[in-house]
Amino acid sequence: MAVYFAMIDGERQGPFTLDALVDAGIGPDTYVWAKGMDDWEQAGDVADICRYFRQRIFDKMHPVVVREPEPEQKPEPEGTPSVFGSYPFPMPEDDAAERPDPPVSLLTVSILLTLLCFPPTGFVAIYYSVMSRKAWDQASHSVSKEGKELYTPEERKECRRAAHDAARNAKMWVGITFFLGLILYSFLVNINS
Numbered sequence: 001m002a003v004y005f006a007m008i009d010g011e012r013q014g015p016f017t018l019d020a021l022v023d024a025g026i027g028p029d030t031y032v033w034a035k036g037m038d039d040w041e042q043a044g045d046v047a048d049i050c051r052y053f054r055q056r057i058f059d060k061m062h063p064v065v066v067r068e069p070e071p072e073q074k075p076e077p078e079g080t081p082s083v084f085g086s087y088p089f090p091m092p093e094d095d096a097a098e099r100p101d102p103p104v105s106l107l108t109v110s111i112l113l114t115l116l117c118f119p120p121t122g123f124v125a126i127y128y129s130v131m132s133r134k135a136w137d138q139a140s141h142s143v144s145k146e147g148k149e150l151y152t153p154e155e156r157k158e159c160r161r162a163a164h165d166a167a168r169n170a171k172m173w174v175g176i177t178f179f180l181g182l183i184l185y186s187f188l189v190n191i192n193s
Contacts (some may be wrong), residue, residue, distance in 0.1 A: 136160065
């Protein structure tokens with residue numbers, strides 16, 4: 001490893017290792033010399049020093065994150081029960097059940113796209129839009145006429161989660177219907193021309 005001397009405040013100081021150059025406060029304009037160099041050069045012109053500082057800056061900007069091992073998780077049961085039955089797949093634990101706002105209703109869009117674009121997938125979008133609205137209404141209106149609670153807080157939470165899941169599925173099927181409609185119309189235009 002090379003040992004460097006530096007001109008700091010008009011005085012020759014050193015010897016310094018690359019690590020010590022940082023502590024000595026040299027900059028790119030500071031003149032340095034090491035054995036094998038013809039003359040004093042600015043630190044910014046010495047390849048080893050530049051490479052060292054670039055690596056040091058990179059290491060500061062990209063710190064290594066040491067992750068602790070994750071605790072063992074219990075396997076989830078097949079299907080998560082809900083008010084509407086059991087889903088064939090475990091539901092992700094997200095904050096959908098905690099959201100106070102109802103999911104965006106895509107029923108009108110679903111109906112329009114069913115009529116104008118591609119009916120087979122449009123009906124699926126309509127189905128999920130209706131299920132989303134139905135689940136949200138069920139979570140919101142959980143008190144009977146006699147004032148008794150129809151559902152437990154956990155069941156209401158599950159209804160809200162089901163409403164947001166159905167809205168997400170409706171959004172996906174709206175997109176599929178729209179793009180299949182575009183493909184169908186472009187195909188029909190190409191056949192007619």
